[in-house]
Amino acid sequence: MGLRVKDIRYYGSQPWGLVGNLSLGYYARLDGDDAIYLDGQELAQADWYRREDIDLAPDDYSLTNDMIQAFIRGDWT
Numbered sequence: 001m002g003l004r005v006k007d008i009r010y011y012g013s014q015p016w017g018l019v020g021n022l023s024l025g026y027y028a029r030l031d032g033d034d035a036i037y038l039d040g041q042e043l044a045q046a047d048w049y050r051r052e053d054i055d056l057a058p059d060d061y062s063l064t065n066d067m068i069q070a071f072i073r074g075d076w077t
Contacts, residue, residue: 006031011070014063025063027076 005028016023036046051072059065070076 003034003036004031005029009076011067011076012063016063023063025067027067027071 007027007029009027011025011027013022013024015021034048036048038046051074054068054072056065056068056072058069
């Protein structure tokens, strides 16, 4: 059982890991219940965070970091 999302929007991509792999970044809005049911085989931790509670230094090489920085700035609301 996972989260339902809507308004999916492509953010960007970057090469990742082994040769030929690609990391894709998307934003989406929650569509319904916000309960997280963690699959321990896939993730060790999952939670919801408010923009003002995120403390992350920007970097120049990580798609994930770039997306989080955009979220903190409010570029995606």
